[in-house]
Amino acid sequence: MSIEPIGALTVLAGLICLWLGTGALVHGLAITAVLGAAAALFIGGANVLPGHLMVAFLAFGVLSRRRESVAVIKALHPNEPGFWFACLVAYGVASAILMPRVLAGVTPIIPLGTSVFEDTGSTVPLTPVSSNLTQSVHLCATLLCLLTLTAVASTRQGFTVVLSAILAYCVANLAFALIDVATYLTGTQELLSFIRNARYTLHTDSEVAGMKRIVGSYTETSVFARSTLGVFGFTGTLWLYGVQRALTGSLAAFSFVLIVLSTSSTGLVGAPIMLLLLYATALVSLVQGRAGGHAGLFAFYAPVIGLAVVLLLLLNPEATAEVRSYVDLVVLNKAESDSGVERSSWNVVSFQNFLDSWGLGVGLGTTRASSFAVALLASVGIPGALFFAIFALECFLRPRGSIGSLEADAAVAARNGYAGLLLGDLLVSPVIDQGLLFCMFAALSIAARPRRGEVRAVPPIPAGARL
Template sequence: MSIEPIGIVAILCGLFCLFLSDSATVIALGVAAVFGSAAAMFVGAANIQPGHVMLGFLLLGVMTRERATREFLHALKFGEPGFWFALLVFYGVLSAYFSPRILSGVTQIVPLGTTIFDDSRSTVPLVPVSSNLTQSVYMVGNLLCYALTVAIASNWRGFNAVLTGLLAYAVANTAFAFLDVATYSTGTQGMLAFIRNAQYVLHTDDQIAGVKRIVGSFTEASSFARSTLGVFAFTGTLWLCGRRPYLTGFVAVTSLILVVMSTSSTGLVGAPVMGLILYLTAIAVGGHKNARRFSTLAIVFIPTIATAAALLIAIDPEVSKTVYNYIDIIALGKSTSDSAVERGSWNMAAIQNVVDTMGVGVGLGTARTSSFALALLANVGIAGTIFYLLFAFGALIRKRGTPGSLTADARLAACNGCFGLLVGDMLVSPVIDQGLFFCMLAGLASALPERSRQHIRTGRPIGVVTI
């Protein structure tokens, strides 16, 4: 095992936060989760990211506090979304070990990790792969992140801390995007080497038609675009609800621009989808007191701006040509590219995996796909997909809180943030691991600080939230 400089920083930060409070640790977790191309330490060939280091400190902090431990366990009990998430992870871990062995050779897979075969992307007979273990570890980490977030956010002060941590992620995501572009333009990419040390294939200097592909703190443009779609949806919803409008409005607009300019087809396709969801959100929250001014602005000006932009593109041939060429390079032209053909073959193989295993799946982390839905079906089968849908329904669809209240607005923003990430996942994700940012958002969407009765026991409020 070796520890990297960013790992030393993460450990020191975790120790410092551990002595402060769980609230401080969860805020640090939000910042650490943005480092998608960083490795805090290496254990063999495995990359341990800074976010997972902070997750360990958060677990330690919660487990040493009786009330937080009770809330952690409550988040996983039957009837809560975490119960179905736990079943998904439990089933997934079992399938990762048993399915490739019991069903060995019954189908051809595009392996996600390394096998006894060469590391080509052609299909091979179903066998265990290295990512059966790594994906199992990541999914256990995601479950812990979700349940710990729910536990921390079970009182008002913790709820505010989780919300602050997610906003910190949004700001950091935007800042690293600007740093990525600035260092590339000035030839100083080495300044970001400390956060680009993971043993992955990094596409940090790629271009399309001479335009820099924005990757921020991630490994490639599609990962950055997927993250930024979530940030756009999360901060855009908070702005519509009138929560910290100057900060959230700036980050939302900037994120939308970055998504479009990232040269990722994921962002270009996902941005209109999330724009529509935010427009529907503006209509839904328009009657609430805090949201009335901002939602009205969105309802009136978004169609106006969109119509004006469409007319400008249609009237001016030069603008029309430029826009068409950009869309053709980023999205339309990719449909016939070698990459698109390869990804299509992954998905066809995944569908065949479902058929050949009669819906059981080939095991968590076994098969590579290019869509989250197919990754679920191919890897954890119909049962695992049902567990995920029950979790998503409980965490993201079920309504909680009084409309117009802070908790309701924050949960709505977290739900939309999850939907933004899901849009990206449906387009490109090869795995069912949705990461710490998604799990923190889902945890905030599920949290119920209204249940807290600590103020009755102590005789004083525990931190009323105002943002």
Template sequence: MSLEPIGIFTLAVGLYCLFSGYQTSVIVFVTLSVLGAAAAILIGSSNIQPAHLFLAFLAITTLSFRKQSAVAFNALRFPQAGFWLACLLVYGAVTGFFAPRLLARMTDIIPLGASEYPSTGGAVPLGPVSSNFTQAIYLTADLLTFLLIIAIGSTKAGFRAITIGIISFTFANAAFAVLDLLTYGTGAQDLFLFIRNAQYTFHDDDMVAGVKRIVGSWPEASAFAGMSLAPVGFMGTMWLCGRDSKWTGPLFILSVILLIRSTSSTGLFALPLCFLLLYVTAVLRSGGRSGTWGSSSVVLFAPPLIVLVALVISLDETLYRQIYNYVDLLLLSKSTSSSAAERGSWNLHGFQNFLDSFGLGVGLGTARTSSFVFALLSNVGVPGTVFFLLFAFSAFRKLHGPPRSYVSDVQLSARNGSLCLLVGALVAGPTVDLGLLFFVLAGLASAQPETEELHSPSPRVISAS
């Protein structure tokens, strides 16, 4: 085991936050979750990321208050969302231990853990892997994160702090992306080594058509693009609702530009679906006397603007050919590439694992896939999939606070951010673990803060008259 420099920094910030309270702690925690390529502590081939290490400090600062502790434990009661997530964790952990042993060699898997199996370039017989344990730890951290965010979000100050934390995450994610391009262009990539020290396979120097792929603080471009979908959904909705517009509007635009520039097929495929979700939100948010300037503008001008852009592209043969070649390279031809064929075989193996395990799954963390749906079915089967669906329904079905208040607008933004993340995971999610940020957003969407309106700039509204 080794404590890395980024781990020493995390411990130092954690000790400071013990004296600063849970509001400061949650802002730091959400921001640290951007360091997806960093390892605070290395244990053999396993990594403890900075946010996971800092989670212990967040738990101490939050659960030391009796009121927040009661809220967190209450979120575990039936039929709350936390209860269903806990059921998924327990079922996944149990199957992760027993299924690879009881069903050993009954099917072939694409192993997620690599410590027991050398690189084979393909499937191996079903058996225990190291990630049975690590994925259970990650899902435990997800559950704890969800409960802590609900507890913190039960207060006005905490609810606001979580929102600031997500804005801070978005800013850091964009900043690391810009620095990634700058350091590559100047030959100073070594400056990023302190946050690229995890035991992962890195693709930070990959090129597409002579263009450097953006990875930012993540191991590869697809991971950067997948996580950037959350800021697109959250910041875009906040801007449409007229909340913190001086930050959310520019960060939304910057996140979209960087996501497109990342050249990730995952992000480019998911982005139109996220835009559709934002447009539906704008339509619903623009009605009545409290419709905001942003949502009304999008509803009015987005369709003719799309038509105008399409006409300009179609009339300019050179521009059309350049855009078509770019889309063909990253999306249309991607389905025939060796990478797509490999990922497709992962999903086929995952579905076969689901069938061969009689619908019960081969165990949490056992099999790698290339879609969250197949990850659920292959690893935790029908029971685990049902538990996740019940969790998602319970977490996102209701917005708290008066309609079009700050609370309901932020929770709508959190729900849209979660859905955008989920869209990316459906395209290329390899595991059941959706990451800490997803459960931060889900917890924020589920929180029930005090009923008084939180302090926030009032949205610019369009009068119906």
């Protein structure tokens, strides 16, 4: 095991946050969760991300308090969404241990591993791989993060802290994207080497049509686009409801621009879908007779602005040709590129793994896919897919909070933010672990519930409250 400089800083920050209180721990988790290309520790060939290291500090801080410990246990009750996610994790870990051994050689796989042998991109007979362990650890860390954040958000003050922490994540995501572009243009990319030290394949200096592929603090542009789609859905919804209007409106606008300019096919496909989702949210808000916010303005002006943009493009053939060329290059021709063909082959092989395992899956972390849905079926089969579907329905689609309350608004924002993450994952994700931002969205949605004497109010969100 070896610790990197960013890991030492994470440990120091974790200790300071422990001293400051749970609010600081949640904010520390949100900031470190952005560092997707960083490795705090190396354990053999495995990377331990700063966010996962901070999860350990958060869990220690939360579980050392009786009230929060009780809330963690309650989050595992069969009536709570956390129970179903725990079932997914339990089945996933069991499948990672058993399936590659019980079904050894039954089907060819494209391994999801870290060694040179496991990362060739060619098929090998089904066998245990190193990522059976690493993906099991990651998914367990995700469950621990989900339960502890749900416990924190179970109080009114804690709910506000988690909401504030997600906004901190959104700000950090935007800041690192701007830093990424600035360092590339000035030839100072080495300044970011301390947060780009993970033993993954990094695509941080690529261009498309003369444009920098924006990666921010992640490994590649598709991962950045996926994260930013979640940020856009979350902040855009809060802006519609009038929560921290200046901040959420600015974050939503800049996020949308960065998605379009990122040159990611994931972003360009996802952006219009997220706009339609926000427009539907605005219409529902109007039907509910909601006052305040910008839902009415957005519902009226969005079609007008969209129509005006289309007309301007039609009147300017050169601009239309530029837009069409950009979309063709980034989206329409993507499937015919070497990368697109390779990713399609991963999904074909992975789906065959699902069929050859009689619907049980070949084990968590065993095979490489290029879509969350295919990875879910290939890894944990029908049982795991059912556990996840029940969790997602209970977590994000069950009505929560009183209409017009801050908690209800935040729950809808979390649902829309998660829709952005899920959309990106369905397009490119090779694994079923959806990361720490997913945990924050889920905890916010789970914890939202009507409270006695609740009135419509939007209190100022603290930068980091002690609980």
